[in-house]
Amino acid sequence: MQSWFMNGRYMLTRDGHYLVASSYRALLQNGGKLECHDLIWGKLLQPKHRFILWLVAQKKLLTKDRMLGMGIVCDSANCVLCDKDELEDHTHLFVQCEWARAVWRDIEQWMGEQIPQQDTMGTLKYIKRRHWCKMKREVIAAIHGSLIYFTWQARNWKIFRGISVHTDRVIQQIQSVLRERIGMFIGSKEAGKCIGFLEKLCY
Ligand SMILES: [Zn+2]
Numbered sequence: 293m294q295s296w297f298m299n300g301r302y303m304l305t306r307d308g309h310y311l312v313a314s315s316y317r318a319l320l321q322n323g324g325k326l327e328c329h330d331l332i333w334g335k336l337l338q339p340k341h342r343f344i345l346w347l348v349a350q351k352k353l354l355t356k357d358r359m360l361g362m363g364i365v366c367d368s369a370n371c372v373l374c375d376k377d378e379l380e381d382h383t384h385l386f387v388q389c390e391w392a393r394a395v396w397r398d399i400e401q402w403m404g405e406q407i408p409q410q411d412t413m414g415t416l417k418y419i420k421r422r423h424w425c426k427m428k429r430e431v432i433a434a435i436h437g438s439l440i441y442f443t444w445q446a447r448n449w450k451i452f453r454g455i456s457v458h459t460d461r462v463i464q465q466i467q468s469v470l471r472e473r474i475g476m477f478i479g480s481k482e483a484g485k486c487i488g489f490l491e492k493l494c495y
Pocket of ligand 1: 389
């Protein structure tokens with residue numbers, strides 16, 4: 293930030309005025325635009341799902357590996373969703389954990405599409421490269437975002453409330469959320485381009 297400071301003033305704007313918003317944007321990666329940001333902030337995602345997906349895409353959730361790195365003491369650093377003595381980090385929790393994989397297998401069957409297992413940013417890039425219409429890409433990104441959100445919620449419920457969330461419940465929640473969101477756009481011209489896919493998800 294030293295280079296922004298000239299003649300006793302922060303010179304971020306052209307006219308030399310300092311704006312909190314402009315320094316915030318400058319601090320964010322790529323001027324605030326993360327790769328695949330259009331999928332992360334897509335209209336098919338619930339706002340709270342977008343936010344968690346945005347954090348996970350950057351591996352910024354406070355997972356136990358990060359807590360340890362910050363010197364925060366926790367009872368156990370293991371994943372609480374499986375009993376495999378695996379360190380809880382982003383890759384384990386959202387990609388490798390058998391709990392999350394079980395959800396994803398059923399969701400793939402429901403979607404009729406196979407998505408290679410990889411970190412969230414890799415998954416989003418994969419979705420973006422597909423020759424699907426825009427609506428289908430947004431729907432599949434929203435499904436992935438819901439999985440991320442409910443996985444994080446299940447992890448928190450186990451740690452803070454002692455409640456084990458069954459994978460079947462999460463699958464139903466993802467389907468219910470997506471059906472509701474798709475219902476808001478089903479009559480649009482955009483939705484018409486992949487109506488067969490959308491109807492398969494909704495009925
Ligand atoms: Zn696990």
